[in-house]
Amino acid sequence: MDRLAFITGASSGIGQALAWRYHQAGWRLALVARRSDEIAAWAKAQGIPPERWRVYGADVADTDSIVAAGQACIAQQGLPDVVIANAGISLGVDTAEREDIDVIARTFATNNVGLAATFHPFVKAMRARGSGRLVGIASVAAIRGLPGHGAYCASKAAVVSYCESLRGELRGTGVQVVTIAPGYVDTPLTQQNRYGMPFLMQAPDFADAAFRAIEGGVSYRVIPWQMGVVAKLLRLLPNAVFDRALSGRARKHRAKG
Template sequence: MSNPHSPAPLAFITGASSGIGQALAARFARSGYRLALVARRTADMQAFADAHGWGPDRCRVYGADVADIQSIVAAGQACLAAQGVPDVVVANAGVSIGMDTRERDDLDVMARTFALNNTGVAATFHPFVAAMAARGSGALVGIASVAAIRGLPGHGAYCASKAAVVAYCESLRGELRGSGVSVVTLLPGYVDTPLTRENRYAMPFLLSPETFADRAFDAIVGGVSYRVIPWQMGVVAKLLRLLPNAWFDRALAGRARKHRQGGGKSDA
Protein backbone atom coordinates (compact mmCIF):
# COMPACT_ATOMS: atom_id res chain seq x y z
CA MET A 1 0.00 0.00 0.00
CA SER A 2 1.35 3.45 -0.92
CA ASN A 3 2.08 5.94 1.81
CA PRO A 4 -0.56 8.71 1.65
CA HIS A 5 2.01 11.11 3.07
CA SER A 6 4.70 10.41 0.48
CA PRO A 7 5.33 13.24 -1.99
CA ALA A 8 4.02 13.08 -5.53
CA PRO A 9 6.51 11.79 -8.11
CA LEU A 10 8.95 14.34 -9.51
CA ALA A 11 9.92 15.03 -13.14
CA PHE A 12 13.09 17.02 -13.88
CA ILE A 13 12.90 18.47 -17.43
CA THR A 14 15.50 20.55 -19.27
CA GLY A 15 14.72 22.86 -22.17
CA ALA A 16 11.46 23.66 -20.40
CA SER A 17 11.05 27.26 -21.54
CA SER A 18 9.32 26.37 -24.83
CA GLY A 19 8.25 23.68 -27.27
CA ILE A 20 8.52 20.02 -26.34
CA GLY A 21 9.84 20.82 -22.86
CA GLN A 22 6.77 22.85 -21.89
CA ALA A 23 4.42 20.29 -23.41
CA LEU A 24 6.11 17.50 -21.45
CA ALA A 25 5.88 19.56 -18.26
CA ALA A 26 2.15 20.05 -18.74
CA ARG A 27 1.66 16.35 -19.49
CA PHE A 28 3.52 15.20 -16.39
CA ALA A 29 1.65 17.76 -14.27
CA ARG A 30 -1.69 16.40 -15.50
CA SER A 31 -0.65 13.01 -14.18
CA GLY A 32 0.10 14.38 -10.74
CA TYR A 33 3.85 14.87 -10.96
CA ARG A 34 5.74 17.64 -9.25
CA LEU A 35 8.02 19.51 -11.63
CA ALA A 36 11.61 20.72 -11.71
CA LEU A 37 11.93 22.87 -14.83
CA VAL A 38 15.32 23.88 -16.19
CA ALA A 39 16.38 26.36 -18.88
CA ARG A 40 18.27 29.60 -19.31
CA ARG A 41 15.07 31.62 -19.64
CA THR A 42 13.84 31.38 -16.07
CA ALA A 43 11.33 34.21 -16.44
CA ASP A 44 9.58 32.38 -19.27
CA MET A 45 9.42 29.18 -17.23
CA GLN A 46 8.11 30.96 -14.16
CA ALA A 47 5.43 32.72 -16.21
CA PHE A 48 4.45 29.33 -17.65
CA ALA A 49 4.21 27.82 -14.16
CA ASP A 50 2.24 30.79 -12.84
CA ALA A 51 -0.20 30.60 -15.75
CA HIS A 52 -0.96 26.99 -14.76
CA GLY A 53 -1.31 27.86 -11.10
CA TRP A 54 1.64 25.70 -10.05
CA GLY A 55 2.95 26.98 -6.75
CA PRO A 56 6.38 26.12 -5.30
CA ASP A 57 4.97 22.92 -3.83
CA ARG A 58 4.20 21.72 -7.37
CA CYS A 59 6.88 23.33 -9.50
CA ARG A 60 10.33 24.84 -9.08
CA VAL A 61 12.36 26.63 -11.71
CA TYR A 62 16.13 26.32 -12.08
CA GLY A 63 18.25 28.48 -14.34
CA ALA A 64 21.06 26.69 -16.16
CA ASP A 65 22.97 26.62 -19.42
CA VAL A 66 22.96 22.92 -20.30
CA ALA A 67 26.05 23.42 -22.48
CA ASP A 68 27.97 24.46 -19.35
CA ILE A 69 28.68 21.30 -17.36
CA GLN A 70 28.92 22.93 -13.95
CA SER A 71 25.81 25.02 -14.58
CA ILE A 72 23.52 22.05 -15.27
CA VAL A 73 25.16 19.87 -12.60
CA ALA A 74 24.51 22.66 -10.07
CA ALA A 75 20.85 22.80 -11.15
CA GLY A 76 20.53 19.07 -10.58
CA GLN A 77 22.14 19.34 -7.17
CA ALA A 78 19.79 22.20 -6.27
CA CYS A 79 16.83 20.03 -7.26
CA LEU A 80 18.06 17.19 -5.06
CA ALA A 81 18.39 19.56 -2.11
CA ALA A 82 15.03 21.28 -2.60
CA GLN A 83 12.78 18.56 -4.01
CA GLY A 84 14.49 15.21 -3.61
CA VAL A 85 15.42 12.52 -6.12
CA PRO A 86 13.37 12.74 -9.32
CA ASP A 87 11.42 9.79 -10.64
CA VAL A 88 11.95 10.93 -14.23
CA VAL A 89 14.77 13.03 -15.69
CA VAL A 90 14.19 14.27 -19.24
CA ALA A 91 17.26 15.62 -21.05
CA ASN A 92 15.33 17.60 -23.61
CA ALA A 93 17.37 20.79 -24.09
CA GLY A 94 18.88 20.95 -27.54
CA VAL A 95 19.87 23.15 -30.43
CA SER A 96 19.44 22.70 -34.18
CA ILE A 97 21.54 24.91 -36.46
CA GLY A 98 22.74 24.15 -39.97
CA MET A 99 26.44 24.04 -40.73
CA ASP A 100 28.85 24.12 -43.65
CA THR A 101 32.25 22.56 -42.95
CA ARG A 102 33.87 25.02 -45.36
CA GLU A 103 33.01 27.87 -42.99
CA ARG A 104 35.37 28.31 -40.02
CA ASP A 105 32.65 29.79 -37.80
CA ASP A 106 30.52 26.70 -38.29
CA LEU A 107 33.11 24.59 -36.47
CA ASP A 108 32.26 26.65 -33.40
CA VAL A 109 28.59 25.98 -34.09
CA MET A 110 29.36 22.27 -34.15
CA ALA A 111 31.28 22.45 -30.87
CA ARG A 112 28.38 24.30 -29.19
CA THR A 113 25.89 21.79 -30.63
CA PHE A 114 27.84 18.86 -29.20
CA ALA A 115 28.28 20.61 -25.85
CA LEU A 116 24.53 21.09 -25.54
CA ASN A 117 23.12 18.04 -27.31
CA ASN A 118 25.65 15.48 -26.07
CA THR A 119 27.76 16.47 -23.07
CA GLY A 120 24.72 18.33 -21.78
CA VAL A 121 22.68 15.11 -21.76
CA ALA A 122 25.28 13.29 -19.66
CA ALA A 123 25.68 16.29 -17.35
CA THR A 124 21.88 16.44 -16.92
CA PHE A 125 21.80 12.80 -15.82
CA HIS A 126 24.97 12.90 -13.71
CA PRO A 127 23.59 14.33 -10.42
CA PHE A 128 20.84 11.72 -10.26
CA VAL A 129 22.35 8.42 -11.39
CA ALA A 130 23.83 7.32 -8.06
CA ALA A 131 20.78 8.41 -6.04
CA MET A 132 18.35 6.70 -8.41
CA ALA A 133 20.39 3.50 -8.39
CA ALA A 134 20.57 3.56 -4.59
CA ARG A 135 16.78 3.92 -4.48
CA GLY A 136 16.39 1.23 -7.13
CA SER A 137 14.05 3.13 -9.43
CA GLY A 138 13.81 6.01 -11.88
CA ALA A 139 13.89 6.80 -15.58
CA LEU A 140 16.52 8.75 -17.49
CA VAL A 141 15.11 10.01 -20.79
CA GLY A 142 17.29 11.21 -23.66
CA ILE A 143 15.59 13.17 -26.43
CA ALA A 144 17.34 12.32 -29.69
CA SER A 145 15.79 12.78 -33.16
CA VAL A 146 14.81 10.77 -36.18
CA ALA A 147 17.65 12.74 -37.81
CA ALA A 148 19.97 10.41 -35.88
CA ILE A 149 19.21 7.56 -38.27
CA ARG A 150 20.71 9.04 -41.44
CA GLY A 151 22.91 12.06 -42.11
CA LEU A 152 21.26 14.92 -43.99
CA PRO A 153 23.11 17.54 -46.10
CA GLY A 154 23.61 20.76 -44.15
CA HIS A 155 22.64 19.04 -40.90
CA GLY A 156 26.04 17.58 -40.04
CA ALA A 157 26.25 18.89 -36.48
CA TYR A 158 22.64 18.10 -35.63
CA CYS A 159 22.50 14.62 -37.16
CA ALA A 160 25.84 13.63 -35.65
CA SER A 161 24.88 14.94 -32.22
CA LYS A 162 21.55 13.13 -32.20
CA ALA A 163 23.14 9.89 -33.39
CA ALA A 164 25.49 10.29 -30.45
CA VAL A 165 22.53 10.67 -28.07
CA VAL A 166 21.21 7.31 -29.26
CA ALA A 167 24.57 5.60 -28.79
CA TYR A 168 25.20 7.24 -25.42
CA CYS A 169 21.79 6.25 -24.05
CA GLU A 170 22.29 2.70 -25.28
CA SER A 171 25.63 2.55 -23.45
CA LEU A 172 24.10 3.97 -20.29
CA ARG A 173 21.23 1.52 -20.45
CA GLY A 174 23.72 -1.34 -20.38
CA GLU A 175 25.63 0.20 -17.51
CA LEU A 176 22.48 0.54 -15.39
CA ARG A 177 21.06 -2.87 -16.19
CA GLY A 178 19.82 -4.48 -12.98
CA SER A 179 19.87 -1.23 -11.00
CA GLY A 180 16.15 -0.52 -11.34
CA VAL A 181 16.92 2.64 -13.32
CA SER A 182 15.62 2.60 -16.89
CA VAL A 183 17.06 4.56 -19.80
CA VAL A 184 14.60 5.70 -22.45
CA THR A 185 15.64 7.03 -25.87
CA LEU A 186 13.00 9.01 -27.73
CA LEU A 187 13.41 10.07 -31.35
CA PRO A 188 10.93 12.78 -32.34
CA GLY A 189 10.10 13.27 -35.97
CA TYR A 190 8.88 16.72 -36.92
CA VAL A 191 7.25 18.60 -34.04
CA ASP A 192 5.85 22.13 -34.37
CA THR A 193 8.31 24.01 -32.13
CA PRO A 194 10.69 26.98 -32.45
CA LEU A 195 13.30 24.44 -33.61
CA THR A 196 11.32 23.57 -36.74
CA ARG A 197 9.22 26.58 -37.72
CA GLU A 198 11.89 28.11 -39.95
CA ASN A 199 12.75 24.87 -41.74
CA ARG A 200 12.79 25.35 -45.51
CA TYR A 201 11.65 21.86 -46.47
CA ALA A 202 8.58 19.63 -46.15
CA MET A 203 7.94 18.14 -42.69
CA PRO A 204 5.79 15.02 -43.10
CA PHE A 205 3.74 13.70 -40.16
CA LEU A 206 4.20 16.99 -38.28
CA LEU A 207 2.96 16.70 -34.68
CA SER A 208 1.86 19.33 -32.20
CA PRO A 209 4.02 19.47 -29.05
CA GLU A 210 1.02 18.27 -27.04
CA THR A 211 0.53 15.17 -29.19
CA PHE A 212 4.22 14.37 -28.98
CA ALA A 213 4.15 14.83 -25.21
CA ASP A 214 1.20 12.45 -24.83
CA ARG A 215 2.99 9.73 -26.80
CA ALA A 216 6.31 10.37 -25.08
CA PHE A 217 4.69 10.15 -21.64
CA ASP A 218 3.12 6.81 -22.54
CA ALA A 219 6.51 5.49 -23.71
CA ILE A 220 8.30 6.69 -20.57
CA VAL A 221 5.82 5.30 -18.03
CA GLY A 222 5.46 2.16 -20.14
CA GLY A 223 9.14 1.36 -19.75
CA VAL A 224 9.95 1.53 -23.47
CA SER A 225 13.70 1.70 -24.11
CA TYR A 226 13.58 3.21 -27.64
CA ARG A 227 10.80 4.78 -29.65
CA VAL A 228 10.43 6.97 -32.74
CA ILE A 229 7.47 9.36 -32.48
CA PRO A 230 5.45 9.25 -34.68
CA TRP A 231 6.02 5.66 -35.72
CA GLN A 232 5.49 6.59 -39.39
CA MET A 233 8.68 8.64 -39.33
CA GLY A 234 10.47 5.65 -37.91
CA VAL A 235 9.39 3.56 -40.88
CA VAL A 236 10.52 6.27 -43.33
CA ALA A 237 13.88 6.64 -41.59
CA LYS A 238 14.52 2.90 -41.52
CA LEU A 239 13.72 2.66 -45.22
CA LEU A 240 16.15 5.48 -45.91
CA ARG A 241 18.75 3.64 -43.82
CA LEU A 242 18.35 0.62 -46.13
CA LEU A 243 18.86 2.63 -49.32
CA PRO A 244 22.24 2.20 -51.01
CA ASN A 245 24.34 5.35 -50.58
CA ALA A 246 24.10 6.30 -54.25
CA TRP A 247 20.29 6.15 -54.16
CA PHE A 248 20.14 8.03 -50.86
CA ASP A 249 22.45 10.79 -52.14
CA ARG A 250 20.38 11.13 -55.32
CA ALA A 251 17.13 11.30 -53.33
CA LEU A 252 18.43 14.21 -51.24
CA ALA A 253 20.10 16.12 -54.07
CA GLY A 254 18.81 19.68 -54.11
CA ARG A 255 17.01 19.40 -50.77
CA ALA A 256 16.88 22.69 -48.89
CA ARG A 257 19.33 22.87 -46.01
CA LYS A 258 18.79 23.98 -42.43
CA HIS A 259 19.51 27.63 -41.61
CA ARG A 260 23.06 28.30 -40.53
CA GLN A 261 24.09 30.51 -37.62
CA GLY A 262 21.53 33.26 -37.04
CA GLY A 263 18.69 31.14 -38.38
CA GLY A 264 18.87 28.35 -35.82
CA LYS A 265 16.52 28.07 -32.88
CA SER A 266 17.20 26.68 -29.43
CA ASP A 267 15.01 24.97 -26.83
CA ALA A 268 17.76 25.31 -24.26
Protein backbone atom coordinates in the same frame (compact mmCIF):
# COMPACT_ATOMS: atom_id res chain seq x y z
CA MET B 1 2.93 8.61 -4.65
CA ASP B 2 3.93 12.24 -5.30
CA ARG B 3 6.36 11.78 -8.17
CA LEU B 4 8.83 14.35 -9.49
CA ALA B 5 9.94 15.00 -13.09
CA PHE B 6 13.13 16.96 -13.86
CA ILE B 7 12.91 18.44 -17.38
CA THR B 8 15.52 20.52 -19.20
CA GLY B 9 14.69 22.93 -22.02
CA ALA B 10 11.33 23.53 -20.37
CA SER B 11 10.84 27.14 -21.44
CA SER B 12 9.30 26.29 -24.82
CA GLY B 13 8.50 23.61 -27.38
CA ILE B 14 8.73 19.94 -26.50
CA GLY B 15 10.07 20.62 -23.01
CA GLN B 16 7.17 22.86 -22.08
CA ALA B 17 4.64 20.43 -23.58
CA LEU B 18 6.18 17.59 -21.54
CA ALA B 19 6.05 19.72 -18.40
CA TRP B 20 2.33 20.34 -18.91
CA ARG B 21 1.65 16.66 -19.61
CA TYR B 22 3.44 15.59 -16.44
CA HIS B 23 1.55 18.22 -14.45
CA GLN B 24 -1.74 16.91 -15.83
CA ALA B 25 -0.74 13.45 -14.63
CA GLY B 26 -0.26 14.79 -11.10
CA TRP B 27 3.52 15.00 -10.99
CA ARG B 28 5.59 17.70 -9.33
CA LEU B 29 7.90 19.57 -11.67
CA ALA B 30 11.55 20.59 -11.62
CA LEU B 31 11.87 22.87 -14.64
CA VAL B 32 15.24 23.81 -16.09
CA ALA B 33 16.27 26.33 -18.75
CA ARG B 34 18.43 29.37 -19.28
CA ARG B 35 15.31 31.55 -19.48
CA SER B 36 14.09 30.78 -15.98
CA ASP B 37 11.85 33.85 -15.81
CA GLU B 38 9.89 32.62 -18.85
CA ILE B 39 9.26 29.22 -17.27
CA ALA B 40 8.10 30.78 -14.02
CA ALA B 41 5.74 33.11 -15.91
CA TRP B 42 4.36 30.16 -17.88
CA ALA B 43 3.77 28.02 -14.79
CA LYS B 44 1.96 30.87 -13.06
CA ALA B 45 -0.12 31.62 -16.17
CA GLN B 46 -1.19 27.96 -16.33
CA GLY B 47 -2.36 28.13 -12.74
CA ILE B 48 0.01 25.41 -11.54
CA PRO B 49 0.10 25.63 -7.73
CA PRO B 50 3.45 27.09 -6.59
CA GLU B 51 4.17 24.14 -4.32
CA ARG B 52 4.04 21.83 -7.35
CA TRP B 53 6.97 23.32 -9.25
CA ARG B 54 10.38 24.90 -8.96
CA VAL B 55 12.55 26.54 -11.59
CA TYR B 56 16.30 26.05 -11.90
CA GLY B 57 18.15 28.44 -14.17
CA ALA B 58 20.97 26.62 -15.94
CA ASP B 59 22.79 26.33 -19.25
CA VAL B 60 23.22 22.66 -20.17
CA ALA B 61 26.25 23.59 -22.28
CA ASP B 62 27.97 24.63 -19.04
CA THR B 63 28.65 21.41 -17.13
CA ASP B 64 28.99 23.03 -13.71
CA SER B 65 25.76 24.96 -14.28
CA ILE B 66 23.55 21.97 -15.09
CA VAL B 67 25.17 19.74 -12.46
CA ALA B 68 24.48 22.43 -9.87
CA ALA B 69 20.84 22.57 -11.00
CA GLY B 70 20.49 18.83 -10.50
CA GLN B 71 22.06 18.99 -7.07
CA ALA B 72 19.78 21.88 -6.11
CA CYS B 73 16.76 19.86 -7.23
CA ILE B 74 17.73 16.94 -4.99
CA ALA B 75 18.30 19.31 -2.06
CA GLN B 76 15.06 21.26 -2.51
CA GLN B 77 12.58 18.76 -3.97
CA GLY B 78 14.15 15.36 -3.52
CA LEU B 79 15.42 12.77 -5.99
CA PRO B 80 13.36 12.81 -9.20
CA ASP B 81 11.59 9.73 -10.51
CA VAL B 82 12.13 10.80 -14.12
CA VAL B 83 14.89 12.98 -15.60
CA ILE B 84 14.27 14.18 -19.17
CA ALA B 85 17.31 15.59 -20.96
CA ASN B 86 15.42 17.54 -23.58
CA ALA B 87 17.43 20.75 -24.05
CA GLY B 88 19.08 20.96 -27.43
CA ILE B 89 19.99 23.22 -30.32
CA SER B 90 19.73 22.75 -34.08
CA LEU B 91 21.54 24.91 -36.63
CA GLY B 92 22.68 24.30 -40.17
CA VAL B 93 26.42 24.10 -40.76
CA ASP B 94 28.85 24.36 -43.64
CA THR B 95 32.23 22.80 -42.84
CA ALA B 96 33.91 25.18 -45.32
CA GLU B 97 33.00 28.12 -43.06
CA ARG B 98 35.27 28.62 -40.04
CA GLU B 99 32.55 29.99 -37.77
CA ASP B 100 30.48 26.87 -38.32
CA ILE B 101 33.16 24.72 -36.67
CA ASP B 102 32.34 26.66 -33.51
CA VAL B 103 28.65 25.92 -34.11
CA ILE B 104 29.47 22.21 -34.28
CA ALA B 105 31.36 22.44 -30.99
CA ARG B 106 28.46 24.31 -29.36
CA THR B 107 25.97 21.76 -30.67
CA PHE B 108 27.88 18.85 -29.15
CA ALA B 109 28.42 20.76 -25.91
CA THR B 110 24.66 21.23 -25.60
CA ASN B 111 23.18 18.10 -27.14
CA ASN B 112 25.71 15.54 -25.90
CA VAL B 113 27.94 16.69 -23.07
CA GLY B 114 24.96 18.60 -21.69
CA LEU B 115 22.81 15.47 -21.80
CA ALA B 116 25.37 13.43 -19.86
CA ALA B 117 25.84 16.27 -17.38
CA THR B 118 22.06 16.43 -16.91
CA PHE B 119 21.99 12.76 -15.89
CA HIS B 120 25.16 12.90 -13.79
CA PRO B 121 23.79 14.24 -10.45
CA PHE B 122 21.10 11.55 -10.35
CA VAL B 123 22.79 8.31 -11.43
CA LYS B 124 24.38 7.24 -8.13
CA ALA B 125 21.34 8.23 -6.06
CA MET B 126 18.91 6.47 -8.40
CA ARG B 127 21.09 3.37 -8.41
CA ALA B 128 21.19 3.38 -4.61
CA ARG B 129 17.39 3.77 -4.48
CA GLY B 130 16.95 1.06 -7.12
CA SER B 131 14.59 3.03 -9.33
CA GLY B 132 14.32 5.94 -11.75
CA ARG B 133 14.18 6.75 -15.43
CA LEU B 134 16.73 8.73 -17.42
CA VAL B 135 15.25 9.93 -20.70
CA GLY B 136 17.34 11.16 -23.62
CA ILE B 137 15.58 13.10 -26.37
CA ALA B 138 17.19 12.12 -29.68
CA SER B 139 15.68 12.61 -33.16
CA VAL B 140 14.92 10.70 -36.34
CA ALA B 141 17.71 12.90 -37.73
CA ALA B 142 20.01 10.43 -35.99
CA ILE B 143 19.21 7.77 -38.59
CA ARG B 144 21.04 9.26 -41.59
CA GLY B 145 23.14 12.34 -42.19
CA LEU B 146 21.30 15.10 -44.05
CA PRO B 147 23.14 17.71 -46.16
CA GLY B 148 23.70 20.90 -44.18
CA HIS B 149 22.59 19.18 -40.96
CA GLY B 150 25.89 17.57 -40.03
CA ALA B 151 26.10 18.95 -36.49
CA TYR B 152 22.53 18.12 -35.52
CA CYS B 153 22.39 14.68 -37.17
CA ALA B 154 25.74 13.66 -35.69
CA SER B 155 24.82 14.92 -32.22
CA LYS B 156 21.51 13.07 -32.21
CA ALA B 157 23.15 9.87 -33.46
CA ALA B 158 25.50 10.28 -30.51
CA VAL B 159 22.52 10.63 -28.16
CA VAL B 160 21.19 7.27 -29.35
CA SER B 161 24.54 5.54 -28.89
CA TYR B 162 25.24 7.17 -25.53
CA CYS B 163 21.85 6.21 -24.12
CA GLU B 164 22.31 2.68 -25.37
CA SER B 165 25.66 2.50 -23.60
CA LEU B 166 24.22 3.93 -20.40
CA ARG B 167 21.31 1.50 -20.55
CA GLY B 168 23.77 -1.38 -20.57
CA GLU B 169 25.73 0.09 -17.69
CA LEU B 170 22.62 0.43 -15.53
CA ARG B 171 21.10 -2.93 -16.42
CA GLY B 172 19.94 -4.73 -13.30
CA THR B 173 20.05 -1.64 -11.06
CA GLY B 174 16.38 -0.73 -11.38
CA VAL B 175 17.30 2.47 -13.25
CA GLN B 176 15.89 2.54 -16.78
CA VAL B 177 17.26 4.51 -19.72
CA VAL B 178 14.72 5.57 -22.33
CA THR B 179 15.54 7.04 -25.74
CA ILE B 180 12.79 9.06 -27.42
CA ALA B 181 13.36 10.01 -31.08
CA PRO B 182 10.89 12.67 -32.22
CA GLY B 183 10.03 13.16 -35.85
CA TYR B 184 8.87 16.63 -36.85
CA VAL B 185 7.12 18.49 -34.03
CA ASP B 186 5.64 21.97 -34.44
CA THR B 187 7.89 24.05 -32.17
CA PRO B 188 9.95 27.24 -32.46
CA LEU B 189 12.89 24.96 -33.37
CA THR B 190 11.18 23.61 -36.51
CA GLN B 191 9.08 26.58 -37.60
CA GLN B 192 12.03 28.11 -39.47
CA ASN B 193 12.72 24.97 -41.49
CA ARG B 194 12.82 25.52 -45.24
CA TYR B 195 11.74 22.03 -46.29
CA GLY B 196 8.74 19.75 -46.02
CA MET B 197 8.09 18.06 -42.68
CA PRO B 198 6.05 14.86 -43.14
CA PHE B 199 3.84 13.63 -40.29
CA LEU B 200 4.24 16.96 -38.45
CA MET B 201 2.91 16.64 -34.89
CA GLN B 202 1.59 19.23 -32.50
CA ALA B 203 3.69 19.48 -29.34
CA PRO B 204 0.89 18.36 -26.95
CA ASP B 205 0.27 15.24 -29.05
CA PHE B 206 3.97 14.41 -29.02
CA ALA B 207 4.15 14.98 -25.26
CA ASP B 208 1.23 12.62 -24.66
CA ALA B 209 2.82 9.87 -26.75
CA ALA B 210 6.21 10.39 -25.09
CA PHE B 211 4.67 10.32 -21.61
CA ARG B 212 3.00 6.98 -22.37
CA ALA B 213 6.22 5.55 -23.80
CA ILE B 214 8.27 6.64 -20.79
CA GLU B 215 5.69 5.34 -18.32
CA GLY B 216 5.57 2.10 -20.31
CA GLY B 217 9.28 1.61 -19.72
CA VAL B 218 10.26 1.25 -23.39
CA SER B 219 13.96 1.46 -24.18
CA TYR B 220 13.58 3.24 -27.53
CA ARG B 221 10.64 4.84 -29.31
CA VAL B 222 10.25 6.92 -32.48
CA ILE B 223 7.31 9.33 -32.33
CA PRO B 224 5.20 9.33 -34.46
CA TRP B 225 5.47 5.69 -35.45
CA GLN B 226 5.16 6.60 -39.14
CA MET B 227 8.50 8.38 -38.95
CA GLY B 228 9.98 5.21 -37.48
CA VAL B 229 8.96 3.35 -40.63
CA VAL B 230 10.37 6.13 -42.84
CA ALA B 231 13.63 6.10 -40.87
CA LYS B 232 14.06 2.34 -41.30
CA LEU B 233 13.43 2.62 -45.03
CA LEU B 234 15.97 5.44 -45.32
CA ARG B 235 18.54 3.33 -43.50
CA LEU B 236 18.06 0.55 -46.06
CA LEU B 237 18.58 2.78 -49.09
CA PRO B 238 21.94 2.33 -50.86
CA ASN B 239 24.14 5.40 -50.48
CA ALA B 240 23.93 6.31 -54.15
CA VAL B 241 20.12 6.28 -54.07
CA PHE B 242 19.99 8.18 -50.77
CA ASP B 243 22.42 10.84 -51.99
CA ARG B 244 20.47 11.34 -55.23
CA ALA B 245 17.17 11.60 -53.34
CA LEU B 246 18.57 14.35 -51.11
CA SER B 247 20.17 16.29 -53.95
CA GLY B 248 18.83 19.86 -54.05
CA ARG B 249 16.95 19.57 -50.76
CA ALA B 250 16.69 22.85 -48.86
CA ARG B 251 19.07 23.07 -45.92
CA LYS B 252 18.61 24.25 -42.38
CA HIS B 253 19.45 27.87 -41.62
CA ARG B 254 23.02 28.47 -40.52
CA ALA B 255 23.80 30.68 -37.55
CA LYS B 256 25.13 33.18 -40.13
CA GLY B 257 23.69 33.18 -43.62
